[in-house]
Amino acid sequence: MERGQFSSRAGFIMAAAGAAVGLGNVWGFPTQVASNGGGAFVLVYLLLAFCLAYPALMAELIVGRHARANAVIALPMLSDKPTLKLGGKVVGIAGLITVAVILSFYAIIAGWLFAFAIEPIVSFLGFTDAANWLTQFSLSRNIIFTLCFMILTILIIGAGVNQGIERWSKRMMPALVLILIALIGYMLTLPNAMVGLSHYLTPDFSQIFDGQLIISAMGQAFFSLSLGVGCMLIYGSYLSSNENIVKAGAWVTLLDVGLAFVAGLLIIPSMYIAAHFGVEIFDADGALLNSDTLIFTILPALFEQMGAAGPIVALAFFILMSLAALTSSISLLEVPVAYVVEAHKKPRALTSWIIGALVTALSLTIVFNFSWLFGLVITVTTKYSQPILGLFFCLYAGWVWHRNGALAEIKKGYQGAENGLFWKVWPWYVKFVCPLFIIVMFVHAL
Ligand code: PHE
Secondary structure, three states: OOOOOOOOHHHHHHHHHHHHOOHHHHHHHHHHHHHOOEHHHHHHHHHHHHHHHHHHHHHHHHHHHHHOOOHHHHHHHOOOOHHHHHHHHHHHHHHHHHHHHHHHHHHHHHHHHHHHHHHHHHHHOOOHHHHHHHHOOOHHHHHHHHHHHHHHHHHHHHOOHHHHHHHHHHHHHHHHHHHHHHHHHHHOOOOOHHHHHHHHHOEOHHHOOOHHHHHHHHHHHHHHOOOOOOHHHHHHHOOOOOOOHHHHHHHHHHHHHHHHHHHHHHHHHHHHHHHHOOOOOEOOOOOEOOOOOHHHHHHHHHHHHOOOHHHHHHHHHHHHHHHHHHHHHHHHHHHHHHHHHHHHOOOHHHHHHHHHHHHHHHHHHHHHOHHHHHHHHHHHHHHHHHHHHHHHHHHHHHHHOOHHHHHHHHHOOOOOHHHOHHHHHHHHHHHHHHHHHHHHHHHHHO
16 A cells, blocks of 8 residues: 655645644643743743754654654664664554544544634524523533534545645645734734733743743643654655755744744733723732633633624634644544554555544543543643653654664755754754753653
């Protein structure tokens, strides 16, 4: 069976940026900024994203393209020693499990976004009860919309690398950027927006060395760039050898970080606009209210106050969020599907449905045990699994794999790579800086 491959560099960049740009950018990042001292968090995040997450991203992309396989097969290929081979396999499998769990909670949140996107239309048509049902937390709504979202994800992944992932990422990503820019243009004309903007852009330098802030920023950077779970590795494996992988990876990082930053330009001012309209956003101590439900409570309350423009803005906003979620969820499902297709030679469409069904079962388990399970799976996967696995990916790329192997892979699409800045810096980064930093952060956190 022939392996899928992205048709062009642009196709790869759209797909990989689509994988990276998701709820982490449009929801996670602004929420974290709001609850971690505004501009200080932005500054630390930017630093960590470029100095720590980009090298780790490159490790996954290069290993993936070299192996032309999923992580479970790729990591063991980097060594001849049986124990290291076994270790690589274990890391790959741990990534598969993590990715399935991430998708299971991601689908629930994305389902809410779908429901909120449909609400303005249903409301406009006069179905008030249905509109209320869509925006209120209930078992029935959560089940139905999680299912809808998973089915869409399965359909795209079942269609393959070109006809599914690349085709849909190329459509959804530009749409997402356009909606985002249009929304910002409109929102910044509203009262109090500038107060929010200055809170977002003025760092409070006293907070920059706050350990908790740095840990949150690191977790956020790993989650946002989809690291540690073999997702970028598999996308790298679909990148043509003729492409300059260093440049392609830099584009993905720039787009991901850039879109998180731009999403902040929308969300943070929106909160202050909401405050102007009388929506409460801070508690008595000045901490952000409802930091987890910002998007589903504060912003809808704002849209309601906006008169005729409200439903249109709400519609555009939740379509934007749904698109971001979908381009990421397909990358999450691709990881286990690619593994089963490659390792067990199964047909892609059928595999997508079977694995999709398993993940959906996991989602529904969370839906039924929401109060204690939802927060728990998010914390375990994003705060612990992802950085720990990311650490192992760096160790495999930096210590287990021979330096020349990595260089040869980079040189395929980038002649003279050995003289470039990237090659002078990156090997040291994956070998020492990234692992050390991740370990120090963990020790500090515990
Ligand atoms: N990066 C995605 C986001 O920001 C989430 C994600 C994590 C996707 C891990 C794939 C793998 O929403």
